[in-house]
Amino acid sequence: MLNLKDAALQREACLVGGEWVGADDNGFDDVTNPADGSVIGRIPRLGEAETLRAIDAAEEALPAWQALTAKARGALLRRWHDLLLEHQEDLAALMTAEQGKPLAESRGEIGFAASFFEWFAEEGRRTYGDVIPTPQSDRRLLVVKQPVGVCAAITPWNFPAAMIARKAGPALAAGCTIVIKPAGQTPYSALAMAELAMRAGIPAGVVNVVTGEARAIGKAMTESPKVRKLSFTGSTAIGKMLLKQSADTVKKVSMELGGNAPFIVFNDADLEKAVEGVMQAKFRNAGQTCVCANRIFVQAGIHDAFTERLAEEVAKLKVGPGNEEGVHVGPMIDAPAADKVLEQLEDALAKGGKLLLGGQRQNGNFLTPAVITGATPQMACFGEETFGPLAPVFRFESEGEVIALANATEYGLAAYCYTRDLGRAWRMSEALEYGMVGINNGHVSTCEAPFGGIKQSGLGREGSYLGIEDYLETKYINMAIE
Numbered sequence: 001m002l003n004l005k006d007a008a009l010q011r012e013a014c015l016v017g018g019e020w021v022g023a024d025d026n027g028f029d030d031v032t033n034p035a036d037g038s039v040i041g042r043i044p045r046l047g048e049a050e051t052l053r054a055i056d057a058a059e060e061a062l063p064a065w066q067a068l069t070a071k072a073r074g075a076l077l078r079r080w081h082d083l084l085l086e087h088q089e090d091l092a093a094l095m096t097a098e099q100g101k102p103l104a105e106s107r108g109e110i111g112f113a114a115s116f117f118e119w120f121a122e123e124g125r126r127t128y129g130d131v132i133p134t135p136q137s138d139r140r141l142l143v144v145k146q147p148v149g150v151c152a153a154i155t156p157w158n159f160p161a162a163m164i165a166r167k168a169g170p171a172l173a174a175g176c177t178i179v180i181k182p183a184g185q186t187p188y189s190a191l192a193m194a195e196l197a198m199r200a201g202i203p204a205g206v207v208n209v210v211t212g213e214a215r216a217i218g219k220a221m222t223e224s225p226k227v228r229k230l231s232f233t234g235s236t237a238i239g240k241m242l243l244k245q246s247a248d249t250v251k252k253v254s255m256e257l258g259g260n261a262p263f264i265v266f267n268d269a270d271l272e273k274a275v276e277g278v279m280q281a282k283f284r285n286a287g288q289t290c291v292c293a294n295r296i297f298v299q300a301g302i303h304d305a306f307t308e309r310l311a312e313e314v315a316k317l318k319v320g321p322g323n324e325e326g327v328h329v330g331p332m333i334d335a336p337a338a339d340k341v342l343e344q345l346e347d348a349l350a351k352g353g354k355l356l357l358g359g360q361r362q363n364g365n366f367l368t369p370a371v372i373t374g375a376t377p378q379m380a381c382f383g384e385e386t387f388g389p390l391a392p393v394f395r396f397e398s399e400g401e402v403i404a405l406a407n408a409t410e411y412g413l414a415a416y417c418y419t420r421d422l423g424r425a426w427r428m429s430e431a432l433e434y435g436m437v438g439i440n441n442g443h444v445s446t447c448e449a450p451f452g453g454i455k456q457s458g459l460g461r462e463g464s465y466l467g468i469e470d471y472l473e474t475k476y477i478n479m480a481i482e
């Protein structure tokens with residue numbers, strides 16, 4: 001167990017209908033620290049039956065929750081936000097222990113997570129309907145928004161708190177109840193958030209958290225007709241499977257899937273700002289972010305100067321356990337994740353890439369950040385999501401060429417472009433087939449803006465005024481008045 005100021009935040013039970021419960025067969029899974037493989041604790045291994053009970057609990061809690069005013073729900077969400085910030089240090093320590101990211105990033109993620117509760121606490125009061133000018137004098141046409149009902153959320157390990165808040169915030173604000181399945185590798189952040197939801201006074205059954213067997217829990221969530229919406233963040237492969245599984249009950253779905261972000265630097269870019277931007281976009285969370293720069297395209301005229309400065313900055317990154325002072329890059333989440341990055345590196349080198357620095361594996365799952373030049377579309381790092389600290393630099397000549405290269409992927413989540421030419425900034429923003437574009441900026445995520453992808457990067461948007469729409473149904477009322 002971890003040494004927290006508030007020890008009750010390290011929960012080792014699931015929250016179902018306001019009760020802390022274990023698996024029916026008392027099964028458990030160990031949770032390990034990716035920095036050293038040590039066991040942090042164990043969490044219940046729930047399956048289909050327990051998940052169905054959690055869905056029942058969410059259904060039971062629904063009428064009273066949706067009957068509250070948006071203002072009343074917002075006050076509870078706001079309290080949940082406050083509690084996250086009050087316990088930021090403990091929550092960050094939990095997150096770093098189970099996920100590996102540097103403590104400063106964990107603290108930042110708790111703030112980011114809390115921001116969704118605050119934003120949607122307010123946004124819930126603005127789920128306006130419509131009055132439509134009537135085509136018949138004896139009729140009135142109205143549109144109202146209503147909560148979709150019981151929701152399910154399946155979340156990944158790379159942002160163990162924020163991905164939950166981005167789904168639970170709008171769901172609760174809209175008047176929905178929710179069953180959350182966090183990633184098996186990072187359940188403690190979710191369980192601590194559930195504990196704080198209870199302390200905030202959110203009624204029993206409104207927020208439920210189940211940990212355990214992914215396949216069985218996913219099956220229960222997708223097959224149950226009581227679940228009206230599924231929101232998933234994770235790999236494209238699992239997302240496609242859950243989409244298919246949700247088809248039989250015709251659920252609403254939100255999918256936030258993989259990315260393959262191009263980071264484009266034109267000759268006229270501010271070199272220092274571009275280097276700063278790529279450091280942020282590439283190495284945050286050790287490169288394990290779906291909006292991470294995956295392919296770095298640099299125009300020929302600035303290529304050599306850019307790669308030289310990039311290598312200088314990358315050499316300054318300190319790799320180590322996230323709870324150690326001054327560390328920038330923590331461990332990969334697990335051995336297969338580290339293997340995948342090294343395989344991409346080997347493939348790139350075998351195909352003519354030149355390694356400028358990094359690429360060593362240290363103490364298990366730590367990777368020293370790597371930069372390669374001479375990257376080409378034939379390399380695996382062009383077509384696949386890397387999800388790690390490998391920065392491949394591709395040289396390009398013209399705007400048309402880089403647009404074609406950037407869009408030559410089935411993904412369409414985030415893209416970045418550095419240029420001081422206003423016309424080009426505008427043209428690139430329009431031409432890039434991505435849900436989000438950062439111009440002269442390597443960090444686009446914020447609760448006020450719509451986060452999400454096109455093509456095989458997903459469906460729906462999270463955050464912003466659009467984020468709550470996914471948790472609302474539109475009802476049209478045609479009223480005869482005579």
Ligand SMILES: NC(=O)C1=CN([C@@H]2O[C@H](COP(=O)(O)OP(=O)(O)OC[C@H]3O[C@@H](n4cnc5c(N)ncnc54)[C@H](OP(=O)(O)O)[C@@H]3O)[C@@H](O)[C@H]2O)C=CC1
Pocket residue numbers: 154155156157158181182183184185212213214215216217218219233234235236238239256257258259289290337385386387
């Ligand atoms: N868009 C993003 O932010 C993310 C993208 N990825 C990409 O995916 C790759 C693999 O990561 P990985 O952790 O395997 O991602 P997954 O898609 O496997 O995991 C995401 C979530 O889905 C759950 N899950 C897995 N299998 C099923 C299933 N059959 N039914 C229901 N839920 C399921 C996981 O549970 P459990 O943990 O218990 O297996 C976890 O909660 C990464 O390298 C990266 O490329 C990964 C994470 C986030």
Ligand SMILES: O=C(O)CCCC(=O)O
Pocket residue numbers: 158159256284289290291443444445
């Ligand atoms: O990967 C995500 O879905 C969250 C991104 C948060 C960030 O940009 O840091």
